[in-house]
Amino acid sequence: MARAATTSDAFNAIAEPQRREILALLRAGERPVTDLAQELGMSQPGASKHLRVLREVGLVRVREAGKQRLYGLDARGLRPIHEWVGGFEQFWNESFDRLDTYVQDLKQTQQEE
Template identity: 50%
Template sequence: MTPFEALAEPNRRRLLDLLRAGERPAGELVAAMDLSQPGVSKHLKALREAGLVSVRADGQQRIYRLEARKLADLDLWLKPYRHFWADHLDALEAHLERDQ
């Protein structure tokens, strides 16, 4: 599962939002999401496979944590597009880039 695919699902984006406020045990995430426990668990698995979250065991709980590095990758993907709105030389730059 690529980060792109993982982020395409609203519930998964929601989970990331929740984790932005800090680490959280799976149970808290289940409580916060309007989904069944197995359902949340499946989305968490998807996020794990995308490298967007990590887990750590704490007693009988599983503590989930946002993995920012993978989002940094996304940020990197966005980079070559960024200058399109960062300045106003769009047309010129596009032209130069095209014939390079």
């Protein structure tokens, strides 16, 4: 088997930096593709491809507006990620005083040898 598809879930979709930038931009409101492409310095096909991925995982919605297609944010799919990561909050605070102490002890032990 190979790596999971970027479209397999939001975790994979947001692993790509440019897609994160797109999402960030869309917080300001809906935007047409070319707009996004230009603002982020990517090609039009590039933007379209990233938007396709975001659409497939449901992080973005499209609305037809004449010639244009306006993409808008649908952040609901980010919530599970926030919750999963949040499950580690106590560990990036509390716990690591211990670990740092441990590391310092180690260094000191080595110096003493």
